[in-house]
Amino acid sequence: MLNSLNALTVLPTDPPLLYSPQTGAYLAAAQSEAKDFLTYQKQEAPDWLDYYKKLKGKRKELQRFILNCFTPPAAKPQYQPFQTSISFLGEFKCNLACVYCFNKDAQKTLNKTKHFSEKLFTVALQKFYKQKSGWPAVDFGYSGEPLLFFDWFQKLWAINQKLAAQYRKPPAALGIMTNGLLLDDKIIAWLEQHGCWIGLSLDGGAEATNSGRGAKVFERALKNYKRIFSRNSWIKYQRGVSATISSLNPDVSRVFRDLWGEGFRQIYMKPNRAAADNPYGLNKKLWPKLKKGYQKLFALFTADLRAGRLDRLLAIASRFDYAGRFLCRILIHTPVTRRCGAAYGSVSLRNNGDVYPCDTYAAMLKHQLGNIYTGFKWERDFIPAVDDLEHCRACAYRYICGGACRVWQEYNDGDASVECALNKFLIELCFQLAAELEKYPEQKQLLSACIKHNIVPPTRPGSRKEKK
Numbered sequence: 001m002l003n004s005l006n007a008l009t010v011l012p013t014d015p016p017l018l019y020s021p022q023t024g025a026y027l028a029a030a031q032s033e034a035k036d037f038l039t040y041q042k043q044e045a046p047d048w049l050d051y052y053k054k055l056k057g058k059r060k061e062l063q064r065f066i067l068n069c070f071t072p073p074a075a076k077p078q079y080q081p082f083q084t085s086i087s088f089l090g091e092f093k094c095n096l097a098c099v100y101c102f103n104k105d106a107q108k109t110l111n112k113t114k115h116f117s118e119k120l121f122t123v124a125l126q127k128f129y130k131q132k133s134g135w136p137a138v139d140f141g142y143s144g145e146p147l148l149f150f151d152w153f154q155k156l157w158a159i160n161q162k163l164a165a166q167y168r169k170p171p172a173a174l175g176i177m178t179n180g181l182l183l184d185d186k187i188i189a190w191l192e193q194h195g196c197w198i199g200l201s202l203d204g205g206a207e208a209t210n211s212g213r214g215a216k217v218f219e220r221a222l223k224n225y226k227r228i229f230s231r232n233s234w235i236k237y238q239r240g241v242s243a244t245i246s247s248l249n250p251d252v253s254r255v256f257r258d259l260w261g262e263g264f265r266q267i268y269m270k271p272n273r274a275a276a277d278n279p280y281g282l283n284k285k286l287w288p289k290l291k292k293g294y295q296k297l298f299a300l301f302t303a304d305l306r307a308g309r310l311d312r313l314l315a316i317a318s319r320f321d322y323a324g325r326f327l328c329r330i331l332i333h334t335p336v337t338r339r340c341g342a343a344y345g346s347v348s349l350r351n352n353g354d355v356y357p358c359d360t361y362a363a364m365l366k367h368q369l370g371n372i373y374t375g376f377k378w379e380r381d382f383i384p385a386v387d388d389l390e391h392c393r394a395c396a397y398r399y400i401c402g403g404a405c406r407v408w409q410e411y412n413d414g415d416a417s418v419e420c421a422l423n424k425f426l427i428e429l430c431f432q433l434a435a436e437l438e439k440y441p442e443q444k445q446l447l448s449a450c451i452k453h454n455i456v457p458p459t460r461p462g463s464r465k466e467k468k
């Protein structure tokens, strides 16, 4: 088993076969640049299985054990090395009107007179390339449809290459997350030739996707996206999909199986951050379905391990998946001290240069940090340290969780209870899976190596569509 999986993790070099906004090379740069941030001493990973067996059924003791394992050595944790990232929003323009889209608020504040500009790309990228620490990841057209402005993406690519050469740094990786409706052979060929990653956004199978996005959206998007599967180059390994979990598709197990069955091999599921009273938001009424869905999904992964199979677990073992990031932190033992790097490390830009903490925050004008042309202020404590949050400071899982998403909490008038309950539940599932993994040292070693080096194993060329 290990040999066949090992073969899958080999990275062809021309060009690299990583589906990720951050290629291996990029991550190496980020890690070495991040030394001036506080880093935690590496602790030996504990023998989860032994501990888990001993403590199984004793929830409080298990929590105390987890807390001890994840207590950072510094008395007061400071800043973890979040990646620097810039997101060019494109004013949230989209060719769909998904019923659950919380960016409808942002669309009300569209700046209709301004388009992207080469000046915007240049000024923003220059600021980030000049920074000593970190290395920019660049997102384009997030929270909208980037293929509506593909000509601007091409310009961004050219500016990025030029500035990277000028500052003698590797260019920030660029790519596109699309709803797939405008994808054609010409665009695919361009992305292929220029080494850009591409991912699809779907909400599961036909039923889940079309109920939120419109009739036949699933079929049309998939037909376009599958054009890349048959190309004879590195791009055919791009099998990434991102799914929003809302009241329309709370059974994550079904979402995962449907997307896996269509041939996707990096499957990232994230909850919709709408308010709990929004008809499409996640709330306590949906809790039993959500919980059951995750339990079924983790039962599938456990059964896979017993059958000597790791590929489906690898599909979510990434910091881009809501549950997968907890598993990553547990397995490679990387505590976090904050939820995210919004406003301090990552920012999102409107077309007129206005700067916001993240793309979701760009809907809230009161949180504008400044303007890229006239100046903006980083806000180190915009996302508070988890130890400074009253609700979290005694939580056993705080260094795996980092606290609740601030913007989701704001949409819920300060109430983080739904997200908090979800996080605790998922972290416990991840611990159970980590304990199970202890029985399979080869798989554990391989999985940890993939996570550590940000390796997404390419799918076996020619692999067939599997039964769901």
Ligand code: SF4
Residues within 6 Å of the ligand: 386, 391, 392, 395, 396, 397, 398, 399, 401, 402, 403, 404, 416, 419, 420, 421, 423, 424
């Ligand atoms: S949000 Fe909840 S799970 Fe996360 S650290 Fe705070 S109390 Fe713990």
Ligand code: SF4
Residues within 6 Å of the ligand: 339, 340, 341, 342, 357, 358, 359, 360, 361, 405, 406, 407, 408
């Ligand atoms: S505030 Fe929430 S939505 Fe914004 S970057 Fe942080 S986790 Fe993501």
